[in-house]
Amino acid sequence: MMEKGKLSALQMGILMYPTILATAILIVPAITIRYAHRDSWLSPLWAALGGLLLVLIVDRLNKRYPQMSMIQASEHILGKPLGKVYGFLYFFLYTQDTGFVIREYGEFVVGSFLPSTPLIAVAICMIFTCAVAVRCGVDVLARCGQVFVPFMIFFLLLAFVLLIPDAKIHQLFPMMENGLRSSIRGSFTLTSWFGDFIFLSFLFPMLSDRSKGRTWGFIAVIAVAFTMSITNFFILLLFGEVAANFTYPVMVAARYISLADFIEHMEALVMAVWVMSIFLKICVYYYTLVLVFTQWLAIENFRSTVYPLGILLVPYTLWIAPNLQEMAHFFDVVGAIYMIFMKMLLPLLLLVIAWLCKKEAPPQPSNH
Numbered sequence: 001m002m003e004k005g006k007l008s009a010l011q012m013g014i015l016m017y018p019t020i021l022a023t024a025i026l027i028v029p030a031i032t033i034r035y036a037h038r039d040s041w042l043s044p045l046w047a048a049l050g051g052l053l054l055v056l057i058v059d060r061l062n063k064r065y066p067q068m069s070m071i072q073a074s075e076h077i078l079g080k081p082l083g084k085v086y087g088f089l090y091f092f093l094y095t096q097d098t099g100f101v102i103r104e105y106g107e108f109v110v111g112s113f114l115p116s117t118p119l120i121a122v123a124i125c126m127i128f129t130c131a132v133a134v135r136c137g138v139d140v141l142a143r144c145g146q147v148f149v150p151f152m153i154f155f156l157l158l159a160f161v162l163l164i165p166d167a168k169i170h171q172l173f174p175m176m177e178n179g180l181r182s183s184i185r186g187s188f189t190l191t192s193w194f195g196d197f198i199f200l201s202f203l204f205p206m207l208s209d210r211s212k213g214r215t216w217g218f219i220a221v222i223a224v225a226f227t228m229s230i231t232n233f234f235i236l237l238l239f240g241e242v243a244a245n246f247t248y249p250v251m252v253a254a255r256y257i258s259l260a261d262f263i264e265h266m267e268a269l270v271m272a273v274w275v276m277s278i279f280l281k282i283c284v285y286y287y288t289l290v291l292v293f294t295q296w297l298a299i300e301n302f303r304s305t306v307y308p309l310g311i312l313l314v315p316y317t318l319w320i321a322p323n324l325q326e327m328a329h330f331f332d333v334v335g336a337i338y339m340i341f342m343k344m345l346l347p348l349l350l351l352v353i354a355w356l357c358k359k360e361a362p363p364q365p366s367n368h
Contacts, residue, residue, distance in 0.1 A: 007142040009212035009213050012216055012220075013219050017152075017220060018149055019196060024193045024228060026104075026251070027247070028193070028231070030249050031186075033186075034244040035186040035188075037241055040236060041233040042229070043187040044229045050194050051225070055214060055217035055221060059204070062204040064354055069202045070201040071086070073354070074350060078353065086346075090342075094292050096316075098282070098286055101282055102127060105122070105278050107324045107327075113271060123317045130310075134287045141283050148276040148277065151276060156273075159254060159257065160230065163238060167234070168240075188336050191340055194221065195340065195344055197220070199288055200213070200217050202292075235250070251267055251270065289309060
């Protein structure tokens, strides 16, 4: 059977929050400070404009094809041959994307906490755990988000409050020394993360309250941008521009927390909460990969493809890059351009073609 799960617009917004932030909160501060320097807290706000535009594109496309994802709609807009090519591009994209995310998770866990554990063992454990959740459907993922995300927000706020005594306000000045140019340059790489709001194309058809979809999509974009901005702000207060040399500035900041010699070594707690969020992120990527594959090949039972695709992800996670430095180089040099093209320009092209050709959903749309 095809996926029949339902979720509310609120659940969708909650689910998108860790989907974007799980990896971003670890490495975005170092990336933005490298380019935007003391104005790095502004960069997520510029990048959010791309996220808002993408939500609008996906919303308009879904209004034309209410019961279809972008993959299903492409065959009606472009014709079956070109639609299959379009679908293959996204199957390749999400295989690669999911491999990237699992590899980032593995590199962080092995590098920071389990140095003697083989990377492949860490990856297999997470893939299997996520596969069980993905087989249960989108409604289970949505409920997981409702349980985990409040913990994530609470401990993030707690960490910021406990770091206030170590903050040095002079690290922020001079602000906008080079105008807005540096903060805009710092936002360029962040579009890779905001491009993930293309997931809404697969979630909109499953909403029980579709009329609120765009609103909660916008709220999710703003919440993600605000969290990124506040994170960069606190990292700057603690370390200044030196943070650009850290791989994971947030984990370094967590080690600074000390309150009356009682609350210390918060990095273990930060790690536990982060694992919750990265679990949700990998689940959403994995789930989207399964949907793209089944919709591209018109496979009826999406659950039958979950474990085979998980087996495919195991070697792909190892082959995706030789090490963390190469992955960072990819995102720094060509990743943003690649993601903008695949996650923003191609959906925009699909919408423009549908608008020019005045194409709408057929009277009997196929189920998602």
